[in-house]
Amino acid sequence: MNPVLGQPLKRILQVVGICAVLAALALPEAHAAQRKKVVVKKQSQTTSVVAKRKVRVTLTAKRKSVVRVAAVPARPSYGQIAGLHSTQDALDLKSSVALVIDQDTREVLFSKNDSAVLPIASLTKLMTGVLISEAKLPMDEMIAITQDDVDTEKGSSSRLRVGTILSRGELLHLALMSSENRAAHALGRTYPGGLSAFVSLMNAKAKMLGMKDTRYVEPTGLSSHNQSSAQDLATLVSTAYNDPTLRELSTSPGYQVEVGNRTLQYNNTNRLVKNPAWDIGLQKTGYISEAGQCLVMQAKIAGRKLIMVFLDSAGKLSRIGDAERVRRWVESNPVTSSPAIKQVSG
Numbered sequence: 001m002n003p004v005l006g007q008p009l010k011r012i013l014q015v016v017g018i019c020a021v022l023a024a025l026a027l028p029e030a031h032a033a034q035r036k037k038v039v040v041k042k043q044s045q046t047t048s049v050v051a052k053r054k055v056r057v058t059l060t061a062k063r064k065s066v067v068r069v070a071a072v073p074a075r076p077s078y079g080q081i082a083g084l085h086s087t088q089d090a091l092d093l094k095s096s097v098a099l100v101i102d103q104d105t106r107e108v109l110f111s112k113n114d115s116a117v118l119p120i121a122s123l124t125k126l127m128t129g130v131l132i133s134e135a136k137l138p139m140d141e142m143i144a145i146t147q148d149d150v151d152t153e154k155g156s157s158s159r160l161r162v163g164t165i166l167s168r169g170e171l172l173h174l175a176l177m178s179s180e181n182r183a184a185h186a187l188g189r190t191y192p193g194g195l196s197a198f199v200s201l202m203n204a205k206a207k208m209l210g211m212k213d214t215r216y217v218e219p220t221g222l223s224s225h226n227q228s229s230a231q232d233l234a235t236l237v238s239t240a241y242n243d244p245t246l247r248e249l250s251t252s253p254g255y256q257v258e259v260g261n262r263t264l265q266y267n268n269t270n271r272l273v274k275n276p277a278w279d280i281g282l283q284k285t286g287y288i289s290e291a292g293q294c295l296v297m298q299a300k301i302a303g304r305k306l307i308m309v310f311l312d313s314a315g316k317l318s319r320i321g322d323a324e325r326v327r328r329w330v331e332s333n334p335v336t337s338s339p340a341i342k343q344v345s346g
Contacts, residue, residue: 077292078118078224079312087113091325094318096292097311099230100326102304103238109306110326114230117213118311121286121294122179123233124221126240126250127202129176132168132187133245139169143190149182153222154288158182164259174257176250178266179285181220188219195219209235224290230309233296237307241282241298250282270295272320278327281305285319295319301327302334 079085084096089112097118100110145164160166160174160182171187174180191198195218202216211232217225228236240246253274254267269285272278279300286294292312299306308326313319 075289077312077314078290079113079116079292080314082116084113084116084312085314091322091329093310093313093322093325094315095310095313095322097230097309098322098326099234099307099309100330101234101307103241103298103307104305109330111230114309115213116311117227117229119224119288119291120221120226120228120233120311121288121291122181122184122221123228123284123286123294123296124216124219124226125175125179125184125286126236126246126284126296127205127216128184128187128219129172129246129249130236130240130243131198131201131205132172132191133243135191137168137191139167139172141168142166143168143171143186145182145186146189148189149185151181151185151220151222156181156222159264160259166257166259170257172245173249173252173255174266176246176284177252177255177268179269180266181222184220185218206232206236209239211235221286221291222288224288230311233309233311234307237282237296237298237309241307247282250284251280270297270320272297272323293319295323297323299327301330304330304334306330 079096087096089098091110093112096113097116098110098112099108099114101108142165145160145162145166147162149160150162151158158181160180166174166183168187168190171180171183175184175187185195188198189195191201198219199216202219203214206214206216206228211228213227213229214232214236215225215227217223240250251273252268254265257264257266268274270280270283273280273283281298281300283295283297283299292314293310293316294313295308295310297308299308308323310319310322313322315321
């Protein structure tokens with residue numbers, strides 16, 4: 001070999017040899033890295049599967065931990081406890097107490113346990129309305145709902161939040177039409193002399209009207225200690241009917257109030273005011289568990305002005321059904337009433 005050509009060739013062979021050695025060394029590392037990726041991927045998949053299994057186990061555990069609570073039976077009313085629900089009547093009313101009288105002649109058309117003294121729930125608000133209206137207090141005076149107006153006895157809800165400001169007239173409207181408890185309480189609380197003076201006046205008014213079976217302890221009806229009889233309540237309805245304001249507000253189908261940037265829609269708790277078959281001059285509904293479903297009304301039926309009282313009715317719509325039964329009965333007997341129906345009393 002030519003010495004001149006042999007030297008460069010030797011260098012080229014050395015470089016090729018070094019590259020071959022480096023390639024041989026790098027190849028196992030590449031394979032190792034690839035194997036590592038595969039292992040990591042498999043581990044990740046395994047971890048994911050395990051995690052899913054854990055989630056399934058957790059969900060299963062949660063499903064198994066659901067506790068089923070037995071339904072709590074409704075608290076019996078005072079009338080039910082007294083056995084008044086067993087009283088039978090010719091109209092098959094669901095109310096254990098009922099009274100229907102002619103407003104003009106005071107003739108009793110129908111009576112059932114009409115002297116029984118029971119809780120009257122929100123029928124209480126009718127007396128609240130009578131006193132607020134008679135006091136001639138400014139109806140445009142603004143009144144704020146306070147924490148004192150929040151129901152702590154029954155825990156009832158209200159859309160009138162603490163701090164809400166409405167006029168006395170608006171509060172009276174809501175109390176009579178939609179039975180708003182905070183509205184009624186605020187009316188009594190802001191009466192001259194305060195709440196205690198107002199409650200005393202409620203009892204004094206009842207005594208003046210001859211309502212001997214009636215007692216009030218607060219202006220909303222949430223307390224079961226507010227009690228009366230059907231006979232006394234008929235007297236109260238007759239008195240309240242003489243006030244045009246109470247007639248208008250209690251029979252209003254619906255009413256809106258502006259509270260801040262909100263408009264609150266309220267509806268009448270008595271669906272019969274929207275029924276064209278009825279001519280209702282004044283009404284009030286009520287309910288607490290101790291009182292059952294209650295309803296008082298002045299209505300014109302078959303040409304007669306009647307006062308109707310239904311207390312301790314069982315079932316949400318039962319008081320409405322009882323009123324409908326009485327209306328149909330009066331329409332089928334427009335002049336005289338049945339002595340057999342009048343004799344049921346307690």
